[in-house]
Amino acid sequence: xxxxxxxxxxxxxxxxxxxxxxxxxxxxxxxxxxxxxxxxxxxxxxxxxxxxxxxxxxxxxxxxxxxxxxxxxxxxxxxxxxxxxxxxxxxxxxxxxxxxxxxxxxxxxxxxxxxxxxxxxxxxxxxxxxxxxxxxxxxxxxxxxxxxxxxxxxxxxxxxxxxxxxxxxxxxxxxxxxxxxxxxxxxxxxxxxxxxxxxxxxxxxxxxxxxxxxxxxxxxxxxxxxxxxxxxxxxxxxxxxxxxxxxxxxxxxxxxxxxxxxxxxxxxxxxxxxxxxxxxxxxxxxxxxxxxxxxxxxxxxxxxxxxxxxxxxxxxxxxxxxxxxxxxxxxxxxxxxxxxxxxxxxx
Numbered sequence: 001x002x003x004x005x006x007x008x009x010x011x012x013x014x015x016x017x018x019x020x021x022x023x024x025x026x027x028x029x030x031x032x033x034x035x036x037x038x039x040x041x042x043x044x045x046x047x048x049x050x051x052x053x054x055x056x057x058x059x060x061x062x063x064x065x066x067x068x069x070x071x072x073x074x075x076x077x078x079x080x081x082x083x084x085x086x087x088x089x090x091x092x093x094x095x096x097x098x099x100x101x102x103x104x105x106x107x108x109x110x111x112x113x114x115x116x117x118x119x120x121x122x123x124x125x126x127x128x129x130x131x132x133x134x135x136x137x138x139x140x141x142x143x144x145x146x147x148x149x150x151x152x153x154x155x156x157x158x159x160x161x162x163x164x165x166x167x168x169x170x171x172x173x174x175x176x177x178x179x180x181x182x183x184x185x186x187x188x189x190x191x192x193x194x195x196x197x198x199x200x201x202x203x204x205x206x207x208x209x210x211x212x213x214x215x216x217x218x219x220x221x222x223x224x225x226x227x228x229x230x231x232x233x234x235x236x237x238x239x240x241x242x243x244x245x246x247x248x249x250x251x252x253x254x255x256x257x258x259x260x261x262x263x264x265x266x267x268x269x270x271x272x273x274x275x276x277x278x279x280x281x282x283x284x285x286x287x288x289x290x291x292x293x294x295x296x297x298x299x300x301x302x303x304x305x306x307x308x309x310x311x312x313x314x315x316x317x318x319x320x321x322x323x324x325x326x327x328x329x330x331x332x333x334x335x336x337x338x339x340x341x342x343x344x345x346x347x
Contacts, residue, residue: 025094029077029105030070030112037292038069038165041188044296045169045181048247053124053173060123061172065165067116068132072161074109075140078102080148087206124172131171135164149211152218155200159192166296183241184299190235191292194228194267198285201225201270202278225271228284232267236260239295248302255298259291 042065046058053061077084077095081102084090094100100108113136121129143158151157163185170181197215200207201224204216216224239260243253266284273280 022099025099026074026108028094029074029100029108031073031076032070035066035069035073037289038162039066040293041184041296042165042169044300045166045184046173047169047300048166048180048184049170049173051174057123060119061128061169064116064120064123065132065168065172067112067119068136069165071109071113071116072136072139074105074112075136076144078105078109079140079144081105083210083212086210087203089203089206120168120172125175127175128168128172131164131168135161135168138164150213152213152215154213155196155215156193159189159196162192163188179245180242180247183238183245183247184296186241187235187239187295188292190231190238191288194231194235194263195285195288195292197224197228198270198281198288201281221275225267225273229264229267229271232264236264242299248299252295252298252302256295259294262287263291 039062043062046053046061077093080090081095084093085096090096095102095105113133117129117133117136120132139158139161143154143161147154147158166184166188167177167181170184171177200214200216201221204214204221207214208217215227219227236257239256240253242248243250243256263284266280266287270280270284
């Protein structure tokens with residue numbers, strides 16, 4: 001009996017070590033840096049909401065939203081495995097490299113999505129869980145499987161999925177939708193096209209080879225830079241809505257005005273650049289990531305300063321004084337912003 005048990009133990013040990021060794025690939029499937037931006041905007045929505053969750057439900061809710069964003073990334077890579085294998089920037093993802101099979105990704109992503117939705121319903125409410133489920137479905141089925149492959153407006157319509165996290169965070173705390181989270185939705189919705197098209201301009205040949213009808217592929221560079229300029233100009237007043245409607249203070253309004261002016265200036269420079277100039281598009285793409293983090297950071301800091309009673313939970317290090325609270329918030333924001341910018345093409 002003991003002799004027979006030794007090979008079984010060795011097999012179990014081998015399978016365990018193999019699973020641990022493959023864990024980073026499953027984490028990579030979740031697009032952690034993209035997930036960071038979604039979770040950050042959701043957290044801002046939670047903090048801005050006129051209600052409060054207890055510490056444990058709040059932590060579970062944040063973890064559930066994180067898992068939901070990760071599940072969307074996994075299922076996106078599962079659905080896009082054929083396209084990822086063709087494009088240079090995605091060919092090293094786990095599925096094209098053979099590190100994770102498509103069926104494993106499907107099972108992992110589906111299980112993660114179900115657990116995330118169930119956990120959010122348990123920790124917060126059914127409405128927030130339904131929104132999370134809808135965002136995952138929209139991103140995977142409507143955008144990835146349909147819009148991305150069949151229409152030049154893919155990123156415009158599909159951007160709704162990426163704009164939902166602050167609404168989900170708000171509803172998780174308050175239980176209903178009001179104008180404030182809708183303004184946050186609109187900011188991300190109008191931010192998405194210029195952000196993504198700036199990346200697509202430098203990857204048009206790859207999208208064409210993969211048969212993906214991104215705007216630069218089907219309409220050309222001039223039409224794309226013109227659309228980027230239009231959306232950038234629309235984004236400026238839309239980003240001011242939280243201040244104009246009285247949801248936040250003048251600091252946010254001034255921050256948005258400055259950042260929006262830089263955004264428009266970079267879009268204008270891109271429109272004037274030549275087809276051989278790849279720097280202008282890359283510069284706008286990189287700034288667009290920082291832009292969204294700065295705007296939502298301004299909302300987070302201003303909301304924390306003006307409405308401390310609405311904060312969901314605070315680590316003990318924050319409780320010492322308002323200045324230490326602000327310092328910790330800023331450090332957290334800087335960390336997340338740096339993590340996102342270092343992965344500038346993980347879309």
